[in-house]
Amino acid sequence: MNNNYIPTIGIEVHVELKTNTKIFSNSKNGYGQMANSLTNVVDLGYPGTLPTLNEKVIELAIKAATVLNCKIRRQMHFDRKNYFYPDNPKNYQITQAETPIGYDGYVEIDLDGEKKKIYIEEMHIEEDTCKSTHKSGKTYLDFNRAGVPLIEIVTKPCISSPLEAKLYLEKLKELLFYTDVSDCKMEEGSMRADANISLRKNESDPLGTKVEIKNIGSISNVKLSLEKEWERQTKMLDNNEYFKEQTRRFDDKKNDTVLMRVKETGNDYRYFPEPDIPFVYITDEMIENAKKKIPMLPDERKKVYIEKNIPEVNAKKLVEHRELSDFLNSLLDKNVDFVVACNLLLGDISAYLNKEEKKLSETTLTKEKFIELVNKVSSKEISSKNVKDILKDVLETELSIKEIISKSGIKNISDDETINKIIDKIIENNQESVKDYKDGKDRAIKYLMGQVMKETKGSVNPEKAMNLLKVKLQSI
Amino acid sequence: MTNYLEKSVKEINELLKNKKIKPIDLVNEAFERIENNSELNAYITLNKEEAVKKAIELEDKEVDNILFGLPIAVKDNIVTKGLRTTAASHILENFTPIYDATVVEKINKNNMIIIGKTNMDEFAMGSSSRTSYFGAPRNPWNKTKISGGSSGGSAVTIAANDVLFALGTDTGGSIRQPASYCGIVGMKPTYGRVSRYGMIAFASSLDQIGPMTKNVYNNALLLNVIAGHDDKDLTSSRKEVEDYTSLIGQDIKGKKIAIPNYFVSDIVSKEIKEKLENVIELLKEKGAIVDYVDMKYLENAVTLYQIIAMGEASSNLARFDGIRYGTSYEDPNGIYDLYVKTRSNGFGKEVKRRIMVGSYLLSGENAKIYYNKALAIRDDISKEFKKVFEKYDYIIGPTTTTTAYDLTDPMDDPSKSFMDDVLSIPVNMAGLPGLNLPIGTSEDNMPIGMQIIGDKFTEASIYQLAAFLEKEIDFCGGVKYE
Numbered sequence: 001m002n003n004n005y006i007p008t009i010g011i012e013v014h015v016e017l018k019t020n021t022k023i024f025s026n027s028k029n030g031y032g033q034m035a036n037s038l039t040n041v042v043d044l045g046y047p048g049t050l051p052t053l054n055e056k057v058i059e060l061a062i063k064a065a066t067v068l069n070c071k072i073r074r075q076m077h078f079d080r081k082n083y084f085y086p087d088n089p090k091n092y093q094i095t096q097a098e099t100p101i102g103y104d105g106y107v108e109i110d111l112d113g114e115k116k117k118i119y120i121e122e123m124h125i126e127e128d129t130c131k132s133t134h135k136s137g138k139t140y141l142d143f144n145r146a147g148v149p150l151i152e153i154v155t156k157p158c159i160s161s162p163l164e165a166k167l168y169l170e171k172l173k174e175l176l177f178y179t180d181v182s183d184c185k186m187e188e189g190s191m192r193a194d195a196n197i198s199l200r201k202n203e204s205d206p207l208g209t210k211v212e213i214k215n216i217g218s219i220s221n222v223k224l225s226l227e228k229e230w231e232r233q234t235k236m237l238d239n240n241e242y243f244k245e246q247t248r249r250f251d252d253k254k255n256d257t258v259l260m261r262v263k264e265t266g267n268d269y270r271y272f273p274e275p276d277i278p279f280v281y282i283t284d285e286m287i288e289n290a291k292k293k294i295p296m297l298p299d300e301r302k303k304v305y306i307e308k309n310i311p312e313v314n315a316k317k318l319v320e321h322r323e324l325s326d327f328l329n330s331l332l333d334k335n336v337d338f339v340v341a342c343n344l345l346l347g348d349i350s351a352y353l354n355k356e357e358k359k360l361s362e363t364t365l366t367k368e369k370f371i372e373l374v375n376k377v378s379s380k381e382i383s384s385k386n387v388k389d390i391l392k393d394v395l396e397t398e399l400s401i402k403e404i405i406s407k408s409g410i411k412n413i414s415d416d417e418t419i420n421k422i423i424d425k426i427i428e429n430n431q432e433s434v435k436d437y438k439d440g441k442d443r444a445i446k447y448l449m450g451q452v453m454k455e456t457k458g459s460v461n462p463e464k465a466m467n468l469l470k471v472k473l474q475s476i
Numbered sequence: 477m478t479n480y481l482e483k484s485v486k487e488i489n490e491l492l493k494n495k496k497i498k499p500i501d502l503v504n505e506a507f508e509r510i511e512n513n514s515e516l517n518a519y520i521t522l523n524k525e526e527a528v529k530k531a532i533e534l535e536d537k538e539v540d541n542i543l544f545g546l547p548i549a550v551k552d553n554i555v556t557k558g559l560r561t562t563a564a565s566h567i568l569e570n571f572t573p574i575y576d577a578t579v580v581e582k583i584n585k586n587n588m589i590i591i592g593k594t595n596m597d598e599f600a601m602g603s604s605s606r607t608s609y610f611g612a613p614r615n616p617w618n619k620t621k622i623s624g625g626s627s628g629g630s631a632v633t634i635a636a637n638d639v640l641f642a643l644g645t646d647t648g649g650s651i652r653q654p655a656s657y658c659g660i661v662g663m664k665p666t667y668g669r670v671s672r673y674g675m676i677a678f679a680s681s682l683d684q685i686g687p688m689t690k691n692v693y694n695n696a697l698l699l700n701v702i703a704g705h706d707d708k709d710l711t712s713s714r715k716e717v718e719d720y721t722s723l724i725g726q727d728i729k730g731k732k733i734a735i736p737n738y739f740v741s742d743i744v745s746k747e748i749k750e751k752l753e754n755v756i757e758l759l760k761e762k763g764a765i766v767d768y769v770d771m772k773y774l775e776n777a778v779t780l781y782q783i784i785a786m787g788e789a790s791s792n793l794a795r796f797d798g799i800r801y802g803t804s805y806e807d808p809n810g811i812y813d814l815y816v817k818t819r820s821n822g823f824g825k826e827v828k829r830r831i832m833v834g835s836y837l838l839s840g841e842n843a844k845i846y847y848n849k850a851l852a853i854r855d856d857i858s859k860e861f862k863k864v865f866e867k868y869d870y871i872i873g874p875t876t877t878t879t880a881y882d883l884t885d886p887m888d889d890p891s892k893s894f895m896d897d898v899l900s901i902p903v904n905m906a907g908l909p910g911l912n913l914p915i916g917t918s919e920d921n922m923p924i925g926m927q928i929i930g931d932k933f934t935e936a937s938i939y940q941l942a943a944f945l946e947k948e949i950d951f952c953g954g955v956k957y958e
Contacts, residue, residue, distance in 0.1 A: 041575050044800055045795045046573070046574075046575070046801065047555060047563070047573070047676040047801075048554075048555045048573070048674040048676050048677070050672060050708060050710070051710070052707065052708060052710060053710060080791050082790075082835075084794065084797065084812075084815055086797075086811060089795065089800065090795045091794035091795055092791050092794055139811075268839050268840055270790075270835060270839055271838075272787060272788075272791070272838050272847050273851075275679075275680035275681035275711075275788055276677075276680050276710065278710055278711060
């Protein structure tokens with residue numbers, strides 16, 4: 001791509017908060033239900049109704065502000081944003097314009113091994129609108145989403161590339177997901193991103209004309225749409241074409257951004273403080289209580305795993321599977337082989353969970369049972385093949401590992417005498433290979449070892465068998 | 477026609493307890509009275525069928541409280557499940573709510589019987605009830621005079637002896653001013669004392685529901701029923717509810733009473749001032765201490781009120797868009813056409829005027845220049861009252877500057893209607909309780925009222941003074957308690 005211009009990017013993200021009920025009413029907060037089944041008179045903006053305030057929303061917003069390193073406002077209020085639109089039941093949205101709960105924060109991204117801070121201008125609480133669907137000339141309104149709690153997170157215009165934008169969003173998603181603030185599913189709309197981008201020649205130039213790209217469906221499309229927009233604006237600037245501030249959207253099929261509207265003179269939302277909701281005071285206690293509920297965050301988890309000798313690539317994979325990572329974290333104070341534990345979780349156990357479409361919590365695996373399994377593997381009492389054989393019993397029955405092993409008939413052949421007897425038999429039946437080995441053909445020992453494994457149906461301690469085999473061959 | 481509704485509440489209660497009468501007798505009598513007074517146009521909707529049904533249901537129930545079985549009229553901006561609620565607007569002409577306001581739930585829980593929905597100014601915007609889509613109510617004292625407003629219908633039906641109890645709402649004087657014009661007792665409680673849930677909002681930070689009755693005791697009884705914290709209204713107070721009748725009958729000797737000089741300035745008519753003078757003399761005679769005080773900002777209250785009330789109203793009334801409920805323009809050409817036509821046809825002139833002024837006041841920089849500034853000065857008004865209440869138990873004055881004027885008086889000066897409320901508005905601005913008590917009549921035999929204002933949550937004490945004066949003054953043949 002032509003890199004004559006430097007992009008300046010800002011990102012606004014809306015995330016739906018994971019609460020049981022809506023922000024200003026006691027209707028259920030849910031997704032994928034029958035249209036308008038999760039609504040009441042408050043959500044529909046019926047005459048005479050008043051908002052209540054879901055305290056869980058404040059707690060989740062404090063958690064989010066904390067992990068985004070924001071300052072937290074101690075005295076805040078809500079404001080009304082007035083505009084007419086069919087998806088806006090009261091024709092005003094309750095939001096925070098003047099006193100956002102969080103401000104002046106940052107998120108750290110890892111850019112080719114370098115850390116970069118993406119600065120957060122502010123994050124505020126607001127209510128979601130209803131969902132409108134346009135079909136054959138008609139508009140259908142589903143108010144299930146109306147009043148779902150949102151936080152909007154606004155960065156400063158400090159993002160310098162589409163890649164940074166992508167890394168920021170990935171990081172944001174990881175943080176909000178790990179703190180149980182939101183399930184952050186872009187495909188279900190519980191996380192939505194708008195990006196804006198302007199170009200200029202030099203860092204010292206004033207910012208160029210801003211173009212906003214709305215409602216982008218995935219993080220990779222944010223990167224892609226910003227790249228396309230960078231390209232499009234570059235061409236226009238090179239051709240001395242003038243363009244106005246505008247809003248565009250990303251079209252998956254065209255693989256490009258499409259004009260939605262050119263920005264008119266500033267919208268007048270007639271903001272004023274919401275008189276139906278008194279000021280909210282955020283106390284030290286509320287902040288402490290919210291912080292207590294923040295679990296170990298992904299970056300720290302990775303660090304801890306690497307300290308436990310888990311390879312970085314696996315540490316990353318674990319963090320991507322929060323349930324597995326949480327499970328492993330529950331063992332952190334135990335003296336177990338974390339490499340083996342990690343391999344079991346990411347290997348056979350993950351494979352099983354994927355195949356069965358189950359969560360770890362839906363299996364019979366307990367912390368104690370897992371430790372037993374890890375210890376058996378790390379002490380070589382059972383082989384990885386054995387693990388595969390007994391996995392179903394491990395995950396689907398209440399039996400202990402010891403009971404499973406004895407039930408499955410695995411004989412862990414680890415006493416020297418037994419192994420030597422088997423080796424003797426193999427050597428006797430494979431004199432050719434012994435000769436090859438003696439002639440210096442290293443491959444022969446692998447063949448002989450394979451015969452030993454075959455003879456024992458894999459239940460021999462392989463390391464021990466190999467050593468004994470070597471000793472035996474040398475003694476011939 | 478029977479005359480049960482001319483008896484005292486205690487007498488009626490005894491009759492019900494002793495099975496001498498049944499609730500249906502009261503209901504039938506109320507409807508008969510309303511029918512006889514139909515030219516007063518006090519009601520927008522009558523609840524005849526349901527009221528009769530409820531009265532018959534109550535026959536099997538124990539008479540469990542003093543208001544059991546008594547008919548009550550409800551202002552038509554308070555929603556009632558299954559009973560049309562119009563706020564006197566064309567836009568809600570056919571609106572039947574699917575839920576009850578909290579005060580309505582409380583009335584039902586006390587086994588009172590809702591008799592109908594009373595006439596009012598459209599969305600409570602006005603002070604003569606003449607902005608009602610259903611035509612203005614008439615003053616029972618003189619049918620060519622206004623009832624006052626916006627709770628005009630409630631004041632009229634009480635003054636006409638149709639029923640003993642009514643609910644009104646008061647944003648800038650809408651309970652006290654019609655109570656004054658119609659010669660009844662009307663209380664605007666402390667902001668937050670009564671839940672607003674289910675009251676169709678006009679100006680959220682000022683609106684308050686309150687009782688309207690013929691006498692002080694009944695008024696306190698009804699406040700006992702409707703007061704209290706409500707989880708559904710975040711602005712409702714958690715302060716515990718008292719028995720508001722508890723101080724009625726106690727002496728007022730030694731009570732300190734302030735009269736702001738502004739309240740007896742030239743804006744008030746001579747005869748009203750004279751009647752108030754009589755009350756002041758009486759108070760002094762009975763051992764109260766009465767002082768005249770200067771209070772800042774009172775003369776600015778109307779301007780500030782207009783900014784706050786119209787700003788909030790412009791937003792509160794945005795929801796009437798023809799999409800989810802209410803009158804809707806039938807064949808719109810797109811969404812904006814639906815908005816424009818529904819609202820242009822649905823709202824009356826005064827409502828549209830206030831929405832437009834309110835929208836302007838909140839536009840762009842204006843919100844800071846006007847609305848936010850008005851909120852700040854409003855705090856100063858509160859502080860000014862607070863200062864007075866550090867030394868005094870009550871502030872008193874006239875409720876209105878004149879008595880009820882002619883229904884045919886011009887309505888072309890919109891600021892005139894606010895001036896009707898010049899003495900009542902400061903009370904809303906400070907969130908205080910205020911009560912109108914009739915204290916006499918004018919030369920042309922129209923009622924004159926005085927206003928008793930107390931510090932926040934001193935309703936019981938206001939009733940104490942009001943009941944004391946009520947007994948002494950003997951307005952319009954006196955009152956019956958026992």
